Amino acid sequence: MEKLTFRHRTSKPLPGTKAQAITGVVASGNLEVLMERSLAPDECTVEIETAINGYGPVWEAVVSDFVGRRQPGGLRITINDGGARPDTVTLRLLQGARLMEAV
Amino acid sequence: MAMSPVSLSADPLDQSWYEASARARIDALLDPGTFEEFIGPEQRMMSPHLPAFDLPRAFDDGIVVGRGLLDGATILIAAQEGRFMGGAFGEIHGAKLVGLLRAARAVKPAAVLILFDTGGVRLQEANAGETAIAEIMRAIADLRRAGVPVVGLIGGRAGCYGGGGLIAGTCSRLVVSEGGRISVSGPEVIETNKGAEEFDSRDRALVWRTMGGKHRRLIGGADAFADDTIRAFRDAAREQIGRAPAFDLATLEAEQARLEARLDRFGDARDATEIWGRLGVNDPAAVPGLDTDRFDTLLARLPEAPHDAR
Numbered sequence: 279m280e281k282l283t284f285r286h287r288t289s290k291p292l293p294g295t296k297a298q299a300i301t302g303v304v305a306s307g308n309l310e311v312l313m314e315r316s317l318a319p320d321e322c323t324v325e326i327e328t329a330i331n332g333y334g335p336v337w338e339a340v341v342s343d344f345v346g347r348r349q350p351g352g353l354r355i356t357i358n359d360g361g362a363r364p365d366t367v368t369l370r371l372l373q374g375a376r377l378m379e380a381v
Numbered sequence: 382m383a384m385s386p387v388s389l390s391a392d393p394l395d396q397s398w399y400e401a402s403a404r405a406r407i408d409a410l411l412d413p414g415t416f417e418e419f420i421g422p423e424q425r426m427m428s429p430h431l432p433a434f435d436l437p438r439a440f441d442d443g444i445v446v447g448r449g450l451l452d453g454a455t456i457l458i459a460a461q462e463g464r465f466m467g468g469a470f471g472e473i474h475g476a477k478l479v480g481l482l483r484a485a486r487a488v489k490p491a492a493v494l495i496l497f498d499t500g501g502v503r504l505q506e507a508n509a510g511e512t513a514i515a516e517i518m519r520a521i522a523d524l525r526r527a528g529v530p531v532v533g534l535i536g537g538r539a540g541c542y543g544g545g546g547l548i549a550g551t552c553s554r555l556v557v558s559e560g561g562r563i564s565v566s567g568p569e570v571i572e573t574n575k576g577a578e579e580f581d582s583r584d585r586a587l588v589w590r591t592m593g594g595k596h597r598r599l600i601g602g603a604d605a606f607a608d609d610t611i612r613a614f615r616d617a618a619r620e621q622i623g624r625a626p627a628f629d630l631a632t633l634e635a636e637q638a639r640l641e642a643r644l645d646r647f648g649d650a651r652d653a654t655e656i657w658g659r660l661g662v663n664d665p666a667a668v669p670g671l672d673t674d675r676f677d678t679l680l681a682r683l684p685e686a687p688h689d690a691r
Contacts, residue, residue, distance in 0.1 A: 279432065279435050279436075279437065298421075298422075298423055300404070300422045300440065303402060303439070303462055303464045303465050304437050304438070304439045304465050305464040305465060308464070310422075310439060310440060312422050312423065312440055314423060327437060327438070328437070329435075329436065329437045356425075356440075358437050358438055358439055358440065359437060360437050
């Protein structure tokens with residue numbers, strides 16, 4: 279197991295009022311993403327526990343890409359990973375952001 | 382209803398039960414927006430054991446428990462996530478279900494629904510898991526004695542095996558779909574212990590006709606057979622809550638007598654189709670291909686209705 283933490287500054291908060299959302303499940307090639315609106319509006323943290331060691335740079339790139347695209351200010355994002363591919367990770371992050379935007 | 386591989390409907394009730402996640406099943410089953418989760422993922426009540434095995438954990442330890450409304454009546458509900466470690470019972474997973482069942486004695490809901498999707502006890506925390514199975518069965522017995530029906534819904538990819546199969550046997554009523562399977566030892570376990578001549582786990586047709594929903598319904602191991610949609614499970618659950626039998630000595634003695642009679646009558650059968658033939662099914666080989674309507678028609682025409690014994 280490997281633990282990774284990334285902190286980002288965003289230009290704006292993620293819209294919506296939902297306090298938390300969860301998407302995905304921990305299974306082979308899948309992951310679960312928990313999003314909580316608990317940080318300052320220009321902050322975003324992503325904490326990851328992954329079963330597959332040694333992919334820190336890939337996670338860093340996927341998370342940076344997501345933060346750049348969605349500007350998820352205010353979100354504390356926690357991930358339990360069962361060995362998902364980068365495209366699946368991106369999909370789940372976008373799904374989570376969409377759920378949090380619901381009124 | 383004709384078999385359709387993919388639902389094109391956007392209605393959550395038309396989703397496949399088999400394909401849906403534990404959370405999606407609960408959300409669509411209950412009256413919209415009424416689910417209130419206990420010990421939600423934000424509490425991060427995760428397995429204390431899995432890190433020792435270098436295995437990933439889940440925020441809810443593979444089971445979602447809470448309260449909601451079904452047709453306006455308060456019920457308590459638990460749903461196992463079959464994709465996380467095969468829906469297996471670990472320490473936290475089991476304790477959440479025990480806690481829900483014990484809470485039900487105080488809350489007195491209209492029913493407790495258990496959405497089984499499990500391979501049994503999680504081997505990495507087996508002692509805690511086995512203890513949980515015993516505690517759950519005891520809690521269900523106490524709850525039924527207090528007059529609260531406990532209805533099991535079985536149609537997930539992991540089926541209902543091991544300790545889950547034992548717990549299912551203590552429920553007031555069971556609803557099962559074609560994809561659902563109920564047993565204690567799973568196909569691979571039997572093959573490993575007794576050999577492929579005894580039970581070939583790769584023979585999917587054999588697995589389904591021995592442990593699948595139709596067989597369980599035919600021999601009285603389940604009380605309703607449902608299509609693989611959340612709507613069908615919702616309708617069947619509502620109906621079965623109203624049909625929960627009394628839980629007293631007379632019921633248990635009748636159950637014992639039925640089980641003894643079943644063993645006498647079918648104990649020497651070599652295949653499920655033999656049992657179906659003895660039950661009066663004219664063309665046992667055609668049973669696996671029947672859709673729900675035609676299967677229900679067949680059940681209604683049998684000389685004896687399936688009884689409650691499981």
